[in-house]
Amino acid sequence: MSLDVLTCEGPVRHSEGGVSLLFEAGCRPSADDMARLFDGGGSTARISHRPRQDEGWLELLSSGLTFDLSGLKPGAGSPVPAPQHVYGFEQSAPRFQALEAVEIAPGRHIAAGRAMLPVVRTLAGLAAGLALQAPVVAVAWHSAGTAMAPAYFARIVMNWLGGGAFPALGLAALVPAPDGSVASQGLAAFTGQEFQLEAAQGEARAETIKLAIRVADFLVRHGAMTRSGPIEGGNGLFAEPSQVGNLVWIWRQG
Structure with missing residues (x-):
């Protein structure tokens, strides 16, 4: 813009x-x-x-x-x-x-x-x-x-x-992709990074969005990811900052 x-x-x-x-x-x-x-x-x-x-x-x-x-x-x-x-x-x-x-x-x-x-x-x-x-x-x-x-x-x-979760559906956007993954848009204004959450086979889109909201809240509270690590409260989600650009990959563990 x-x-x-x-x-x-x-x-x-x-x-x-x-x-x-x-x-x-x-x-x-x-x-x-x-x-x-x-x-x-x-x-x-x-x-x-x-x-x-x-x-x-x-x-x-x-x-x-x-x-x-x-x-x-x-x-x-x-x-x-x-x-x-x-x-x-x-x-x-x-x-x-x-x-x-x-x-x-x-x-x-x-x-x-x-x-x-x-x-x-x-x-x-x-x-x-x-x-x-x-x-x-x-x-x-x-x-x-x-x-x-x-x-x-x-x-x-x-x-x-008031201490609640970051409003990821408003101050950012969560955009589903055809492969079932979900990417953030606008989160970089808060953390300097966007993220993409890996899809899980058979998972309903609404459940993927719920996980993405948790990821957005974690990243805003945590700040920019400079090294790989688990997402606190993310049910086995693992964050890996990309070596190129401002993207964080969110993978499923286990």
């Missing part, structure tokens, strides 16, 4: 490390709308810099970290992502091309560390809070190419931030 950098007076937008809140056409908020939301005490974040309304962006401070919220009215909306995977919609997903977007991304002062887990966790928590308070119809997580229903996104993020 491309890296968009505005002038020194505006926000730095890192599409790869950002998240988009998607609205029905005409419902995208303004800086005034967001200021009222934050002033109402509905968020732990606060506005740390507010340029002229027509510039269409705000700087937010959350947990000591700054994030740029861009694409606000009356300025142009942020580009609307075209998701590859959708999760959590009770009925059909919305027509994404008909929506408008605002984007949240790490600010200029922390842009170099946008892949660090504390930054990503804070970004996810900030987006989850806004997804429930604003009239958001979908949330797009850029690094995984995913889009989620707002309530689903908020639930999986809050569960993760």
Whole structure:
């Protein structure tokens, strides 16, 4: 994905490390709308810099970290992502091309560390809070190419931030292959590596996905794999980092 950098007076937008809140056409908020939301005490974040309304962006401070919220009215909306995977919609997903977007991304002062887990966790928590308070119809997580229903996104993020499993079906994607194996997409934003889980003969796809979710949670907790070793709690799974690229092979033992 491309890296968009505005002038020194505006926000730095890192599409790869950002998240988009998607609205029905005409419902995208303004800086005034967001200021009222934050002033109402509905968020732990606060506005740390507010340029002229027509510039269409705000700087937010959350947990000591700054994030740029861009694409606000009356300025142009942020580009609307075209998701590859959708999760959590009770009925059909919305027509994404008909929506408008605002984007949240790490600010200029922390842009170099946008892949660090504390930054990503804070970004996810900030987006989850806004997804429930604003009239958001979908949330797009850029690094995984995913889009989620707002309530689903908020639930999986809050569960993760509360000590639960990493939300591998949302902040990453798990993609089955014709041979029955499952590969991650977007996990490298958290660990620097993607993985591919070997198929097992006769295993139902749902069971393979469950194992892949465990693998994703282990890798996010463990960090990048630099040597081969077993997957803790993985029922005989063994991880082997590839000698080429950023892939970890997950094999079955026994």
